[in-house]
Amino acid sequence: MSVDIASEINLQDELILGTDAADALFLEARTANSWAEDEISDETLQAVYALTKMAPTAMNIQPLRVSWIRSAEARERLVAHMADGNKAKTLTAPMVAVLSYDTDWHELMPTTAPHAAGMVPTFAANDALRQGMAANNAHIQAGFFIMAARAAGLAAGPMGGFDAAGIDAEFNEGTTRHAFMVVNLGKPNGIVDRERLHRLDFDLATETI
Numbered sequence: 253m254s255v256d257i258a259s260e261i262n263l264q265d266e267l268i269l270g271t272d273a274a275d276a277l278f279l280e281a282r283t284a285n286s287w288a289e290d291e292i293s294d295e296t297l298q299a300v301y302a303l304t305k306m307a308p309t310a311m312n313i314q315p316l317r318v319s320w321i322r323s324a325e326a327r328e329r330l331v332a333h334m335a336d337g338n339k340a341k342t343l344t345a346p347m348v349a350v351l352s353y354d355t356d357w358h359e360l361m362p363t364t365a366p367h368a369a370g371m372v373p374t375f376a377a378n379d380a381l382r383q384g385m386a387a388n389n390a391h392i393q394a395g396f397f398i399m400a401a402r403a404a405g406l407a408a409g410p411m412g413g414f415d416a417a418g419i420d421a422e423f424n425e426g427t428t429r430h431a432f433m434v435v436n437l438g439k440p441n442g443i444v445d446r447e448r449l450h451r452l453d454f455d456l457a458t459e460t461i
């Protein structure tokens with residue numbers, strides 16, 4: 253286990269995860285820019301979603317929608333909207349997921365949040381509220397998505413550098429979905445292409461009140 257040397261605690265003593273799991277999920281996991289060539293099976297994608305969907309969301313609204321970009325034709329259409337620095341890796345990744353949030357999440361509330369279904373008309377009448385809740389909660393789900401990919405043995409490369417309106421026109425036309433993150437996925441190839449950037453220390457990033 254790589255230890256947090258800035259911390260005065262023995263990290264492993266404080267965790268319920270074994271060292272292998274802590275390393276794979278947090279301490280050794282890196283944002284990837286290249287991958288092994290192995291194809292990613294549909295079963296693996298289903299496993300990634302099976303974990304992702306357990307993320308907590310406000311009232312359990314679950315606004316995240318995932319588009320798996322598997323075909324070469326769809327991949328070309330996606331890459332056209334990626335920032336130049338993101339094009340090559342998005343073209344070569346074994347799998348790519350476009351993460352969108354659905355602003356009409358309230359329509360599923362009778363299923364996702366029956367305890368709060370009486371609020372559907374309130375949400376239906378307030379586009380700004382629905383949009384904000386969709387974005388906030390889908391980003392929580394995106395964090396779980398990255399961790400779920402790691403748990404399924406994949407290395408994730410999340411990206412925000414793309415033309416969101418272009419991706420929406422390409423893949424979300426006629427829907428209430430809005431792309432907010434693109435994640436390259438593949439089995440790790442062991443290549444570390446850059447040093448880990450500094451993470452903020454406990455004392456800088458937190459306070460105890």
Ligand SMILES: Cc1cc2nc3c(=O)[nH]c(=O)nc-3n(C[C@H](O)[C@H](O)[C@H](O)COP(=O)(O)O)c2cc1C
Binds near residue numbers: 337409413449
């Ligand atoms: C929301 C988000 C957007 C990002 N956008 C890009 C991007 O457009 N291009 C890129 O190469 N990396 C992008 N990254 C990768 C980050 O730079 C990387 O996750 C961060 O430096 C930590 O790297 P590490 O996990 O290897 O420590 C993005 C990451 C996140 C979470």
